[in-house]
Amino acid sequence: NARIELNPANGKISIVDNDEARVGLEQTFFNVIESVGVVEVCAIITFPSINCPVEFPFDVGLSTEDGTAVQTTDYGALDVLLSFNSCETRKCVNVSIADDGLDETDEFFTFNLTRTSNVHSGIEIGPVHGQVHIHGGDVNxxxxxxxxxxxxxxxxxxxxxxxxxxxxxxxxxxxxxxxxxxxxxxxxxxxxxxxxxxxxxxxxxxxxxxxxxxxxxxxxxxxxxxxxxxxxxxxxxxxxxxxxxxxxxxxxxxxxxxxxxxCIPIEVGYELSAYNTSEKHEEVTICVVVINHESGSPRPFTVNVTTLDGVANSGYDYRGVVNAPLIFTVGKSRACHTVRILPDDECEADHIEDFFFSVEYNSGEMPIVITRNRTSIVISDTAEPECRPIEVGYNTDTNFVTEKSGSVTFTIRVSSHPFTGAPRPFSLAVRTMDGTAIGCCDYVNVSGQIVQFMRGDVIHTHTITINDDDACEVGLNEYFYSHIDLDSGIPPINVTVQQIRVNIDDNDEPECGKLCPFCNGSFCRNRVRIIICPQSQ
The missing domain is CATH 2.60.40.2030 (CalX-beta domain)
Structure with missing residues (x-):
């Protein structure tokens, strides 16, 4: 049991602070335009593994310095202290940028971070220099x-x-x-x-x-x-x-x-791009088909069909439909719709009457791609009774008249339909043409006088006035022509006897009495009779 003494019994341990915090500029370069107004410059404390790297307050200085940019004119000068309280890590200050509206060259100024006396020696400073680049031309x-x-x-x-x-x-x-x-x-x-x-x-x-x-x-x-x-x-x-x-x-x-x-598509459209029919058939059937599935539609769907007027009009030439559904069930490849053609007693042979069908997607579990979404229906009228050819003309090609009759009447006849008359309306235009008779003097000239034939008409007449003068034209053989042209109507219309000659006979007129056998009678072209006799007679 020897006695053990502890001497010395106390000791001292010194901890050297080698943890270096750093304070410096957060951003050292700014590229701005004048209209930005301000630039925010910040100093930050960094220490990788400690949330509170500095537990005591300190200050750093921040100041600006002219470069090509001049304080007051181009920017607002600064010379301030940034005070960090305990555990603060970031301090910022705004530097104002002057917007002078001038188009000028680019300018710059610098800013600097400086250590103050109360910054602990263990705190490093850096980076400490920065620059602000100002675009002077108001670059947008x-x-x-x-x-x-x-x-x-x-x-x-x-x-x-x-x-x-x-x-x-x-x-x-x-x-x-x-x-x-x-x-x-x-x-x-x-x-x-x-x-x-x-x-x-x-x-x-x-x-x-x-x-x-x-x-x-x-x-x-x-x-x-x-x-x-x-x-x-x-x-x-x-x-x-x-x-x-x-x-x-x-x-x-x-x-x-x-x-x-x-989304595997179903391609659908009209079976034909055009259908031909006539009034006498009274109906036409159009069909919509599945184009890209030979076995028919893989899923049910519905499309709508609608008629659209062309030259033919719904309610007059055919019975139209709006959004009539065509239903395709599974496996069905064709669905049809019949539309009524409305016959009439008019001939439309001079033009093609047509109307159209459109098809639109209605519903279905599959997408419907409509590739042929329109078809036309052409109604032909040429074979109908009302469209048969018409032959019409004067009933003769020559006529005789005297001056004292005062007029001459002509007959125009539908020769192709002598009993039933014209199958459709048409009109003729009458005009006269001079022969030896002159329209201003011997008869009343006609130009474009209309003779109208309605359905069922067989004949029509027109009259031309003959002028009776007091001159004897026995030797002149006076005549003129009356001529007809087709004015309007649905073809075919043929004018067979288109012109008639009218002879004016003056023999029985009083002014044409027997001349003295000793006289030499002659006539001049102005219709004045000249008698030349010996003075003794």
């Missing part, structure tokens, strides 16, 4: 979507849209914030076609050239029969200035569903 920032159209599919699940800087070429000259919003087109976010964005924030840091945002596309088991669309747009974030311009602020997104399993 231009950005937008790199495309106005993006295509995706349901099975892909997303669509990525890129927004990029066009000007300035070095990317964002300062931190920028923009917002993104989506808008429905034929695709709807509320119906689960895509994931909507509402004021989604995108942040551009200095020098960044582009940002990408993603929109979710929902994959369902429905086929929407066609591509669906919606839109994404960008706008200025809060606090962004008027100097930001968008070249393509909106993009359209197409969701293509055509290659999805649920």
């Amino acid at each position: 920032i231009t950005l937008g979507y790199n495309s106005t159209l993006y295509t995706t599919s349901e099975s892909r699940g997303i669509v990525e849209l890129k927004i990029h800087f066009l000007h300035p070429p070095g990317g964002a000259p300062q931190p920028l914030t923009i917002t993104v919003n989506t808008h429905n087109g034929t695709a709807s976010s509320s119906e689960g076609d895509y994931g909507a964005l509402s004021d989604e924030i995108l942040q551009f840091n200095v020098g960044e050239m582009f940002q990408t945002h993603t929109i979710i596309i929902n994959d369902d088991t429905l086929c929407e029969n066609s591509t669906e669309t919606f839109f994404s747009s960008i706008s200025l974030g809060e606090g962004m200035g008027h100097f930001i311009h968008f070249t393509q602020p909106q993009a359209m997104i197409i969701i293509d569903d055509s290659e999805e399993a649920e």
Whole structure:
């Protein structure tokens, strides 16, 4: 049991503080335009593994210094202390930028961070120098979507849209914030076609050239029969200035569903591009067929057919339909519709009467691709009784009349239909032509006088006035012509005896009594009779 003494019994341990915190500029270069207004310059304390790197307050100095930019004129000078309280890690101050509206060369000024006396020796300082580059020509920032159209599919699940800087070429000259919003087109976010964005924030840091945002596309088991669309747009974030311009602020997104399993198309259309019929047939049947499935429709669907007027009119030439359904069941490859043709007693042979059928998708579990969505129905009238050829003309080619009769009447007859008369309306135009008789003096000239034949008419007459004068024209053999031309009517109309000669006989007129045998009688062209006799008679 020897006695053990402890001497010395106490000791001292010294801990050397070798943990180096650092204070320095958060950003050392700014690329701005005048209209930005202010630049925020910040100092930060960094220490990788400690949340509170400095447990005692201290100050650092921040001051500006002219470069090519001059304080007061181009920017607001600073010479301030940034005071860090215990555990604070970031202190900022704003430097004002003067917007003078002048187009000038680019300028710059510098700013510096300095140590003060109350900064602990264990705190390092750096970086301590920075620069602000000012675009003096009021350069605008231009950005937008790199495309106005993006295509995706349901099975892909997303669509990525890129927004990029066009000007300035070095990317964002300062931190920028923009917002993104989506808008429905034929695709709807509320119906689960895509994931909507509402004021989604995108942040551009200095020098960044582009940002990408993603929109979710929902994959369902429905086929929407066609591509669906919606839109994404960008706008200025809060606090962004008027100097930001968008070249393509909106993009359209197409969701293509055509290659999805649920979207194998059914191609459908009219069996024929045109159908021919006549009034006497009184009806025509048109058919819609499944074109690309030999075994018929794989699923039920319905299409609607509608008539459209052409030259033929619904209710007068045919009985029209609107949205008449044609139903295809599984395996059915053909569905037909019959339309009534309305006969009339008019001849339309001078033109083609037609009307049309259109077909539109109504309903169905499969997408319907209508490739032949229109057909025409041509109504021919040429074989109808009312369209038979008409022959018409004067009943003779010569007529005789005297001056004292005062007029001459002509008969025009429909020779092709002597009992039933004209099968359709037409009109003739009458005109006279001089022979040796002159229209101003010997008869009353006619030009374009209309003779109208209605349905059922066999004959018509027209009259020309003969002038009775007191001159004897026995030796002149006076005559003129009456001529008819087709004025209107549906062909074929043939004018057979188109012209008649009218001879004017003056023999029995009082002014043409027997002359003295000793006289030498002669006539001149102005119709004046001249008698030359010896003076003794």
